[in-house]
Amino acid sequence: MAKVLVVADIRRGKLRNVTLEMLGAARVIADGDTVAVALLGKDVGGLAEGLGDFGADDVYVVDAPELESYNSGTYRRALLEVMGQFNPGVLFLAHSAIGKDLAPMVAARLGAGQVSDITSFEGKGENLVFVRAIYAGKAFTKVSVRQGLVIATVRPNNLVPAAAGAGKPGTLKSVSVSFEPPDLATLVKEVITKVSTGVDLTEAKVVVAGGRGVKDASGFTHLEGLAGVLGGAVGASRGACDAGYCDYSLQIGQTGKVVTPDLYIACGISGAIQHLAGMSNSKVIVAINKDPEAPIFQVADYGIVGDLLEVVPRLTEEFKKIRV
């Protein structure tokens, strides 16, 4: 048994799915002990509704204007305050923009061990072992924390989400935090929103990725069309990013993002090993490439040899029929 605290992953005022995935794991690991969720932000109290039914015994809410956009210092202060009140044995954060930054700060402050970017876990209590990729998925390790507080960041799309029906109301606990000058050592002056589709690459169930074969930036509009029909996100290979067809924030690979969607459609991507590392653990992989010898076909579940500029629009039309 262990008390488990889940830091809700909030993006644009909404809970990301990974929050429920962490909650699912938390319930298993807590093994009957208390599960709590921390909601950190501004005007986030409303997100607490329903978390009890997903298994949260307590919901700690830190609602403050200083938490409106993510800031390392203020979020660190807020989380440490919640930690102080709840005193968990296990702490989960998402391996997201926020969790990646917040977890190691808290780990260092508390002298704790952290396992990053976990994709599954085994055992409980002292035998709790996390599975995580190394070399972006070319190999895997099983890692445990030797003693004391266990901190883990969780890769979206991998753990089984908590199901509703726990039938608990969840006790709301409002936490007030007084921020001090060191918490505001860095200041967020502006947030420039770039992503238009709203589907987050690392959390998307479907990823449509383009490589050099897309030929130019306008070629990506075809991929956006396909991703749009499937409610997915667009990604890219390093080749496409280096060639300037798209932004580096879309890059998938050992440098760039690692994604594990249900469906990965690789368009005009040859499949350099550094790209394969970032996507080969996707559940179903479709490859479209002119070159029948392209290494991408070795990891693909379905392959089509052909010109993506012909295939992709046809696929988009075909998927539209199914989605109707």
Next chain:
Amino acid sequence: MNIIVCLKQTFDTEERVLIEDGRVKEDGVRFVINPYDEYAVEEAIRIKEAHEGQVTVVSVGPTRFEEAIRTALAMGVDEAVLADDPALFGDEFTVAKVLAAIIRQRPYDLILAGNQAVDDGSGQVSVRLAEELGIPHISMVTKVEVEGNQVTVQRDAEGDIEVVSGSWPLVITAQQGLNEPRYPSLIGIRKAGKKPLTHVTLQDLGLSAEELAARTEVREIYLPKPKQGGRMLSGELTNVVKELAEALHSVEKVI
């Protein structure tokens, strides 16, 4: 201005990973500067060129790291410290403690490092280091502007760009897109051999093995199951597209 860069040597990202006797096999592997640290090295040199100063690389790892460090020196870094005493090795907790101990022994204004390494991919060390030193940090940075002791950066927040400001001393972690690292020049390579590279041990840093003890333990390393050969769809495009859509919908149930 004193700039520190934390650097790790990693496998070239084009390398395959093989496991032998429960360890990742290193024989015959091509090593490089961790690509994210390479952005940090490049940025440090650019800041030095624009504002004057001294760039020092600090590193924790085996003696083979020297090769990567020499490359950084050839790019324009002034000196380097390598903690290659195995008593200083451990996990992210350990490495952050060791880096902090080295850095505390010298003046520093700005500390640059990769946001993660392409081997372990934990993304912990740079942020832990800032906490160990008790200074702020800004992570996942794609643009840096230095004016006086004020630093304004752009950071990648899952596709959004955040403009964040802070002042020295500060840790900045590099994200892809920050810059295009230079290749060392011939003169740079020749000079690199003569630049100081200091080796430090547990004793030099006044640390004890106990306070550095790793918090985590790797119990097993293994390779993913190889993928079974997939299905190539061929024939008339109209049919191929129908067949694929049908398979993804009815068999795989992913759309």
